[in-house]
Amino acid sequence: MELIWDGIREAFRIIGTGDREVWSITLRSLLVSGSATLLALIIGISIGALLAFRRFPGRNLAVTLVNTGMGLPPVVVGLVVAIFLWRSGPLGPLGLIYTPAAMVIAQTIIAAPLVTGFTVAALGSLPSRLRPQLYALGASRLQMLWLVLQEARLPLFAAIMAGFGAAVSEVGASLMVGGNLAGETRVLTTAVVLAAQRGEFAPAIALSIILLALVFLINLVLTGVQQRESRS
Amino acid sequence: MELIWDGIREAFRIIGTGDREVWSITLRSLLVSGSATLLALIIGISIGALLAFRRFPGRNLAVTLVNTGMGLPPVVVGLVVAIFLWRSGPLGPLGLIYTPAAMVIAQTIIAAPLVTGFTVAALGSLPSRLRPQLYALGASRLQMLWLVLQEARLPLFAAIMAGFGAAVSEVGASLMVGGNLAGETRVLTTAVVLAAQRGEFAPAIALSIILLALVFLINLVLTGVQQRESRS
């Protein structure tokens, strides 16, 4: 228990003094996971809309695969991505291993099924005649998609947060493909793991708190944006 | 790439020969994560229904917290649960640290926000007058909940899978509170990590494949159940 208090005190100290390294790690987390979330949103919303709106043979299997994807262990994703990106792997020549780009790839793979799942859930429960009615008012395919996404904005918002949450909180894949290099690929979660391994529990908790504060803040900002949107 | 093929071959070999240890690890994964999913469902559906159906002050904050919860890093959950369960911690006397029960607790905390998020998404987009109409037909509160859950069965099914997926694929918390003790708390993900650390990539991939096959199978079984349900 004490440890947790120490951690909280440490977190405030770090935030208060503006520790440059913590600051840059936080920024890196945000950039890497933000990019991964963006990619996951593009992939997840496209596939999700397809699964929610189209009936095609194999659709059930596709849904099952997406659901299975939500259970992809980060370590496995990390291992497989690493196998591809290692110098000995097929994509080795790209030199992506142990770079933030590699982490973005791995996190995208982890976040995309969640975003897809939420998108299917959100769009699937809209009234079935809404889409034809929108077409009937002159919507193009893209406009229709944009409108139904707005209509389902609350659950989609959850999709964004689930995607970002999965990306930013994941550690196994980041360690594997990022290497936890100080100043290059160290992000909040890998820093937490390192601190914990070194027995530095209070800093570990402090970093965790900063991580959660980051997620919470982004939530707040997006909630604000979303509510401003819905008012206009 | 070769590694992946080796891994697949190894996976089939293990499944074919029925390796007792792998079998017991798989069963443990299933039990631990299954229990955690069940608990997460109870918690997540209750809170999710509350958030979807009730308007109360602080509701927005609650939703934001749930969304933030979807970004809880397993290592952090693991660390905090461990701090509580360590002998020195407030719950130390229960003697739960490094037991499957501890893993169930940690995984429940990880899975519950996802289940909640999906539940809110699923129930929130049902027509707003459906609930009063069900009451008008004589439904009690619980019956109403049961009916709307069935109505939203597809997204809720995704909630179950997301919850189970998050629980079974998680590794940071299981390592921290379970200890990855051979024969006691070693589950598929922690076994994968161990194999990878040993540089035994092919077995690591084999175990991953078994893990994914497990998730996929459970998906198939539940899909089957769900479709039989909806037909009757």
Place this chain on the structure above:
Amino acid sequence: MTAKLALRDIVVRRGNAEILRVLQLDVTEGEVLAVLGPNGAGKSTLLQVLALLERPAQGEVLFDGSPVAGRELKLRRQMAAVFQESLLLDRSVAANIALGLSLRGMPRGQRRERVHYWLHRFGVDDLADRSGRHLSGGEAQRVSLARAFVLEPSIILLDEPFSALDQPTRESLADELVAVLSETGITAVFVTHERDEAARLADRVAVIVDGQVQQIGPTAEVFSSPADETVAAYVGVETVAPAKVLESHDGLVVLSVGYAHVEATANGFKASEALVCLRPEDIVLSVTESEIQTSVRNRLRGTVTGIKPAGAEVRVEADCGFPLVASITRRSLEELGIAIGTPVTASFKATAVHLIPRGT
């Protein structure tokens, strides 16, 4: 007698807006109350309050004379309500109709028979195995009606129950409804925009405007003497008078209305009491008695009691044993020299008389 359902001093708000305020409303056991009024008047809201689904911001709902608070579920199970939209569940039509019964714990075997009966009665037998999600508008409305009637409740609340039905079905269902309601003595409240439906089905009519009950009373009274212009706009002005059947043969019914006798075509009419409805444009006024043979079977002598201009026409009120209203052109008014006090003969065809059967 205490009312089956009663509202006392009810106020319903949405946000800051007060959308319904009812000082007192009593629904008597066994009666059929029609609720009419403009869009957005609060009719559906009233129904929700009566169905114990919306707890008013203020006031009390009484069931059999005592406040409902705390026993809503038990009481709701004695009622059934059909909403304006048909909110069917994503399961078979038969399962949708069986829903309320299974919520009440009725065993599957027993349910089946009841469900089939009502499937048939609403003409949706063929749809039994189809999904509730893939029905046409009218089919869905029928199913949602069947879903309520199958419960055989003691109170039924219907919100524009026939709005999506085709006209022949609407008419035959109205007939059925009359039969079912009088057979079973169910208390019913229904919202409708169709004056005919209200006149045909209701014992009493309530007209709601702007969240307030503007007028409530026996159907004949409300229809023939609307309290004000707004009410008149919603109920129309017709002659509606209570009548007793004297004899009935050869497809003709003879009724005593006030001091007069009226002949009407029977069209399957069987009750002993009725409301006689006459459209103003169906009544011919003449100032002298004619002897010629026409297909007009009713000729009632009386005196003009009032004259009101109404657009291009004039509405002439006359007492011919009972009060009736005829609409004639201005030119006829002049040519016939009609004024208040003029003795006139009101003629109308037996086929123009619309009969609404009344209770026992």
Place this chain on the structure above:
Amino acid sequence: MTAKLALRDIVVRRGNAEILRVLQLDVTEGEVLAVLGPNGAGKSTLLQVLALLERPAQGEVLFDGSPVAGRELKLRRQMAAVFQESLLLDRSVAANIALGLSLRGMPRGQRRERVHYWLHRFGVDDLADRSGRHLSGGEAQRVSLARAFVLEPSIILLDEPFSALDQPTRESLADELVAVLSETGITAVFVTHERDEAARLADRVAVIVDGQVQQIGPTAEVFSSPADETVAAYVGVETVAPAKVLESHDGLVVLSVGYAHVEATANGFKASEALVCLRPEDIVLSVTESEIQTSVRNRLRGTVTGIKPAGAEVRVEADCGFPLVASITRRSLEELGIAIGTPVTASFKATAVHLIPRGT
């Protein structure tokens, strides 16, 4: 002239069920076509096909004579369709109404004015800032109508557009619609269960039964000579005859109908052509000429051409310069000795004549 919208050999299936089969249907530019028929007949499906929202399993849709394939979006933007349910978006009513305009890229400033105009026209000005999700049934329907009309499309497709409206609104909107349609020459197809609405609004009527077009033709024709009993059940039987206005004064209109002249109350009527509608129960038949003064303004001599029993009544068809139908009791039939060939006088009041204005 090529049709604005045409269907050729269309088949629509759901699962294995064929729910619509149309060999040929042409909607002419500027015409108003009403679609009637029982629940589940396929009316809404037909509308979806015409709106280019449902691609038929077989057959072709022609727009201005050429197949639509590949240019659906462009063509859809020349149309507007209103569905049976009002599917409003979770944004303000004004934003809902502006939707189609913003989809077409109209700048915000321009939109505002148009939106306000139509908000007003459908009587929902007060709701502009309310959410589309919290409206009463009728309010929602008005908004969804406004959402289509604001587009000022060249084709408008309406599925039971007035089903949730209160009666005065329904009537005034029908009047408005007549005005708008004739002002703008919009081509319109609308589904309705209200015979009156069809008679009042439509140039032509199509009756769909069981997924097939059972009869299609000019309104007067379909209403006065339904092709078979099923059609008759859905359109009712009325006298509907095209007429030309001869003179109009003192609130009275004199029209020439076939060889006869008919007087009717004007009630704001201004067109030069009209459909004259008469309910069978409003027509009195007599066998000798009377000289007495009554409020009856129309007396037409003619010959009985047909007699059909209809329940407790009898429907007598007579040619009095134009074909008309009167319903009388069996007893009157006997007493008057009416048979085919009997010369009769048909009398009806000017107020009983329902005039439907026809455009140029």
Place this chain on the structure above:
Amino acid sequence: GSDETLILATTTSTFDSGLLDELEPLFEEQTGLNLKIIAVGTGQALEMGRRGDADVLVVHAPTAEEEFVEEGYGVNRQLVMHNDFVIVGPDDDPIDMRSAEDAVTALLGLRTSEMTFVSRGDDSGTHKRELSLWNELGFDPAGEDWYLESGQGMGATLQIANQREAYTLTDRATYLALKDVLDLEILFEGDPGLLNIYHVMQVNPDTSGDINASGATAFVDFMVAGETQAIIAEFGIDKFGQPLFVPDAGRSVAELTEE
């Protein structure tokens, strides 16, 4: 520095001590190379070397390393430093391990008393050393009730031993780093068989085309350079009051065990 990178795969225990963090900027400054330190299990480090996914290794599993060199994957293997393994356990030491004469008797006490012992069970250098001690005792503890395999790194294993009031074999550096949060005491130390010896070696550039051979050579040279060795000798004094490693450049393993 330059964008020429050098990948160092090292064991977590080396990395977790923080020594490499201190050396990294020095090396990068001296060579202009971009050093990427990947902390992984011993097994994974060697496997990465075999596959050519690392250029240079710092590990502490002599037997496995020799094998690695023999197979032709490793070249230029040099002794860098050492510290030692110790056996830690609960302070009250119920089996009185403190009085054991050598490592094998210490383990024998565990075996006979069936006191819980936590093994890393992860094929790490520490785990291999522990197994070789059991082997000397002529006993295979695998599967015994009192013998737990944590399958994790040293830190986690110490924590488990701490919670279970059990004994475990640990390297001194990790123990010192975690000492504050543990109730475990050193109960046995000083046996020559408990030396923890770190080598640096280069991955054989002939096994794969991508290996940065010159950089790897530079790193090996760096590790055994006098300046570096001096830093190693000082490392940890400020924090623990004693150095964590003993620099050994230029000596042989035989010399160490003889001490």
